[in-house]
Amino acid sequence: MRAAIENLQESMIRQVANAGLGRDDVLKFWFGESDEVTPSVIREAAALSLAAGETFYSHNLGLPELRQALATYSQGLRPAGAAALKDDRIAVTAGGVNALMVAMQALVDAGDRVVVLTPVWPNLTAQPQVMGAQLHTVSLRPELGRWRLDMDELLAAVTPATRLLVLNAPNNPTGWTFSRAEQEQILTHCRRTGTWVLADEVYERLFFDGAPGQSAPSFLDVSEAEDRLVVVNSFSKSFLMTGWRLGWLTMPASMTPAVGKLLEFNTSCSPVFIQRAALAALAHSADITPAVVAHLKRCRDSLVPLLQAVPGVQVTPSPGGLYAFFCLKGQGDSLSVAKRLVQEAGLGLAPGNAFHDNPAPEMQGWLRWCFASQDLSRLSQGVGRLEQWLRTQA
Numbered sequence: 001m002r003a004a005i006e007n008l009q010e011s012m013i014r015q016v017a018n019a020g021l022g023r024d025d026v027l028k029f030w031f032g033e034s035d036e037v038t039p040s041v042i043r044e045a046a047a048l049s050l051a052a053g054e055t056f057y058s059h060n061l062g063l064p065e066l067r068q069a070l071a072t073y074s075q076g077l078r079p080a081g082a083a084a085l086k087d088d089r090i091a092v093t094a095g096g097v098n099a100l101m102v103a104m105q106a107l108v109d110a111g112d113r114v115v116v117l118t119p120v121w122p123n124l125t126a127q128p129q130v131m132g133a134q135l136h137t138v139s140l141r142p143e144l145g146r147w148r149l150d151m152d153e154l155l156a157a158v159t160p161a162t163r164l165l166v167l168n169a170p171n172n173p174t175g176w177t178f179s180r181a182e183q184e185q186i187l188t189h190c191r192r193t194g195t196w197v198l199a200d201e202v203y204e205r206l207f208f209d210g211a212p213g214q215s216a217p218s219f220l221d222v223s224e225a226e227d228r229l230v231v232v233n234s235f236s237k238s239f240l241m242t243g244w245r246l247g248w249l250t251m252p253a254s255m256t257p258a259v260g261k262l263l264e265f266n267t268s269c270s271p272v273f274i275q276r277a278a279l280a281a282l283a284h285s286a287d288i289t290p291a292v293v294a295h296l297k298r299c300r301d302s303l304v305p306l307l308q309a310v311p312g313v314q315v316t317p318s319p320g321g322l323y324a325f326f327c328l329k330g331q332g333d334s335l336s337v338a339k340r341l342v343q344e345a346g347l348g349l350a351p352g353n354a355f356h357d358n359p360a361p362e363m364q365g366w367l368r369w370c371f372a373s374q375d376l377s378r379l380s381q382g383v384g385r386l387e388q389w390l391r392t393q394a
């Protein structure tokens with residue numbers, strides 16, 4: 001086995017979840033998905049496609065009509081003045097994960113310096129390691145309960161020797177997002193250093209801070225069509241389609257043929273019936289996504305005040321995403337805390353240490369709670385269990 005693969009860390013979230021597998025008495029909030037089934041209009045489109053016998057290979061880059069629909073959809077989210085988005089910049093992939101991996105395969109050689117902003121979903125630090133890259137992380141810092149980016153520190157880390165900068169906002173786990181000005185500053189810097197930016201924007205639509213329906217700021221809003229920028233998106237979160245495995249990349253048109261080649265050697269293509277489902281999702285996005293976001297906001301606004309009322313818990317409402325990321329004052333290693341919460345309290349959360357490669361002392365004791373629950377009473381029940389468990393620790 002390659003050393004890079006041997007050295008990959010086992011997922012800490014899985015370590016906690018495996019400890020609670022098969023236990024019905026555990027309230028599970030550890031994974032990043034809603035417990036709500038995909039809307040029926042999407043499922044019906046897939047069923048119709050299968051009934052029509054669409055069971056064959058398709059184009060590496062995706063059905064032309066889906067690429068076109070994605071370009072139109074994505075352009076519709078952009079403010080006037082953003083670079084026009086054409087389908088020749090889009091490739092359909094097997095979920096956001098595959099989109100990210102294909103982008104890394106296209107851009108990163110063994111030994112390349114890759115900078116990743118943390119805390120972040122662990123795949124984004126593991127994937128450069130799979131490629132044999134030299135990983136360098138810069139961390140957001142909690143300040144008075146909010147997350148803050150030290151722009152000078154980030155820009156200093158991105159040198160002309162940096163091949164790729166990996167960013168995720170709205171961020172998993174913190175919910176933190178960039179301002180448009182920050183995105184412009186980063187892009188200007190990366191143009192100077194010749195660094196590629198890989199922006200993971202799968203939570204773009206799950207944004208609670210703007211006007212209803214407003215998406216989080218995207219790098220596509222501030223970039224030129226031929227910037228060294230790859231943006232990853234997914235149907236998983238905004239259309240309740242995690243199990244379908246469909247996502248897409250937006251990149252400079254000159255990169256698209258290379259990605260087409262790579263897709264051939266990864267998945268060859270995404271299944272046609274799933275792409276038909278995706279077309280239905282886009283056609284109904286004006287109904288589906290605002291309802292998803294409104295419910296998630298209710299979930300967040302129900303969970304966060306309950307957590308804030310628990311002595312020893314520090315948390316602020318996240319501007320976007322699916323998660324409350326909170327600190328348990330005085331608790332150490334979050335992996336052992338999360339395991340104990342499963343065993344002793346019947347509460348399944350993700351350990352904060354899963355989201356850093358080398359957490360600083362102020363990053364200890366954090367836990368991530370996915371609040372995407374249809375039944376809000378599960379959230380209050382979970383907080384009750386946490387409170388009770390903390391009392392036993394006093």
Ligand SMILES: Cc1ncc(COP(=O)(O)O)c(C=O)c1O
Pocket residue numbers: 032094095096097098121168171172200202233234235236242245246247
């Ligand atoms: C930050 C981030 N990026 C990408 C993904 C990938 O999502 P999917 O592969 O389901 O599209 C996830 C999933 O949790 C995520 O949290």
